[in-house]
Amino acid sequence: MSNHPLPKQSFIQGPLAGVSTTPFRELVWQYSQPTFVSTEMISCKTILHDPQFIQQRFINKSPLEKKLSVQLSSHEPAELAQATKIVTDMGADLIDLNCGCPKKKIRSKNTGSKLLSDPQKLYYLIRAMKDNTHVPVSIKIRVDSQSDDNFNAQIATVVADAGADFLVVHGRHWTQGYETPCSYDDIAFFVSALAIPVIGNGDVACKASLDKMLATGCAGVMIGRAGVGQPWLIAQLQAALLNQPFSKPHSKQIAEIFLLHTKRLINLLGSERFAVFHARKLAKYYARDIFNKTEFCDAVNNCESFSTLKSLCTQYF
Numbered sequence: 001m002s003n004h005p006l007p008k009q010s011f012i013q014g015p016l017a018g019v020s021t022t023p024f025r026e027l028v029w030q031y032s033q034p035t036f037v038s039t040e041m042i043s044c045k046t047i048l049h050d051p052q053f054i055q056q057r058f059i060n061k062s063p064l065e066k067k068l069s070v071q072l073s074s075h076e077p078a079e080l081a082q083a084t085k086i087v088t089d090m091g092a093d094l095i096d097l098n099c100g101c102p103k104k105k106i107r108s109k110n111t112g113s114k115l116l117s118d119p120q121k122l123y124y125l126i127r128a129m130k131d132n133t134h135v136p137v138s139i140k141i142r143v144d145s146q147s148d149d150n151f152n153a154q155i156a157t158v159v160a161d162a163g164a165d166f167l168v169v170h171g172r173h174w175t176q177g178y179e180t181p182c183s184y185d186d187i188a189f190f191v192s193a194l195a196i197p198v199i200g201n202g203d204v205a206c207k208a209s210l211d212k213m214l215a216t217g218c219a220g221v222m223i224g225r226a227g228v229g230q231p232w233l234i235a236q237l238q239a240a241l242l243n244q245p246f247s248k249p250h251s252k253q254i255a256e257i258f259l260l261h262t263k264r265l266i267n268l269l270g271s272e273r274f275a276v277f278h279a280r281k282l283a284k285y286y287a288r289d290i291f292n293k294t295e296f297c298d299a300v301n302n303c304e305s306f307s308t309l310k311s312l313c314t315q316y317f
Contacts, residue, residue, distance in 0.1 A: 006166055006197045009241070010035035010220025011234045013227050014168070014201060015071040015096070015140075017041060018281065021057075023264030026064040027257065028227065032234035035220065036067035041098045043111075044074035044083035051086055059090050060268065069094040071140070073101070075110040075121065077128035084132040094135055097125060100142040102174040113142050113174035116151050119158045126162035136165035140201070143186035145173035152186060156193040166197040168222055178225075188216040205233070207240040229285025231257065251290060255317035258286040259310055272306055279309060290316060 013020075013028045015038040025037045039058050047054050061068050070092040074080040084095055099122065101112030115122050122139075129137045139159055144152045159167050169190050171182035182202030191198045197219035203209050205226035213221050227233050232248055239246035249257065261282065265275035283300040287293045296316040303309050 006035060006199070006219055008219060009214070010197075010199065011238060012069075012168075012199060012220065012222045013037040013234065014222040014224050015040050015069075015098070016224065016228065018278075019228055021265065022060045022062050022065075022268055023261050024228075024231075025068070026062050026264065027231035027261060028234065029064050029066060031232040031257075033238075034234045036069050036094060037065065038069040038071050038096065041071045041073050041101060042087075044072055044076070044079045047072070047083040047086055048079065051090075055090055057268075059087065059092070061091055067093040069096050069138070071096040071098050072129075073098045073106065073111045074125065075115060077124045080125055081128040081132045084129045088133040088135060092133075092135060094138060095129055095133055096138045096140055096168070097129060098140055100140050100170050100174070102142070107174075116141060116144075116155060116174070117149065119151070119154045122155070123158045123162045126159070126164050130163050137163075138166045138168055138199075139164050140168040140170065142170050142172055142174045143183055143190075145171075145176065145183045145186055147173050147175070149173070152189055153193070156190055160194055160196065164196060166199060166219070167194060168199040168201055169218075170222075171200065171202040182213075184212060184216050187213070187218060191217040204237070207237070210237050210241065225285075229254075229258070229282060229288060251317045254286055254289075255313040258282065259306075259313055261286075262306060262309060266306065273304060276303055276306060276309055279303075287316070292316060 011034050013034050017040050020040040028037050042058050070087045072083055098112055099115045106112035107114040144150050169187045171187045187200045199220050199222050200213040200216055200218035201222040204213050204221045204223055236246045262275055262279040265278050266272050269275050280300050283297050287296050299312050
């Protein structure tokens with residue numbers, strides 16, 4: 001496998017917990033042409049315990065999708081090796097290891113961003129993936145961001161020595177929330193320290209933020225929450241980069257996309273009620289630009305049927 005599996009100026013829709021289902025990914029492909037789209041983070045224990053459920057719920061790759069990256073979570077090389085084989089057989093086009101999740105319940109399992117404090121373990125985890133798949137392997141990390149952790153240089157060495165194909169760097173320390181600006185200097189450090197492609201992640205949502213990220217020298221960008229409710233965002237950013245015109249969908253079209261997303265969730269989950277509950281979390285993203293967003297979201301939070309959701313969309317958009 002080539003160490004350069006990514007085209008220059010890659011645009012990637014990243015993994016989002018509770019969001020990156022097949023219906024979400026399908027919409028990104030319908031309205032944009034990303035380099036690839038990621039699943040949400042999946043525990044290797046769940047993959048080994050119930051691969052059929054994982055395939056249906058998380059890795060159900062539709063004909064509308066092209067390249068799919070599967071993001072795994074584990075701290076045990078043997079477990080990760082097995083899970084890597086399984087998701088490769090399921091059709092993963094790339095496989096990523098989550099080394100960035102800051103959530104307490106993830107760190108308490110010695111996974112996510114906790115792995116950054118054990119570079120030797122990380123080396124064996126990357127090797128477990130590389131030795132058990134033919135597809136590109138990536139690692140998604142956070143940065144030390146001038147904290148006492150001071151791990152950037154060690155992690156860069158481990159990622160290179162273990163043979164990862166590319167690295168995704170979220171420019172925040174695991175203790176920092178989204179109100180803390182992304183550290184472009186940390187991302188630039190990894191770009192200069194590594195021969196493999198480095199993808200920058202954090203705060204990219206418009207042309208100005210895209211320019212700041214690309215100024216680090218990174219090989220491309222990963223879009224996070226900004227892509228929720230805006231499946232056309234990557235196409236909009238690509239057009240801006242080329243100084244081409246772009247017309248984003250108008251309000252009524254955005255409502256139609258939200259309803260299509262929910263319809264597909266009904267098909268995926270096999271339950272209108274569960275799908276509408278899931279759609280409640282998405283409402284604020286689709287409604288980000290409407291005048292009475294708060295009122296709409298409050299109404300959706302009391303919604304239990306697709307017909308009610310449809311009526312609310314007609315009323316507010």
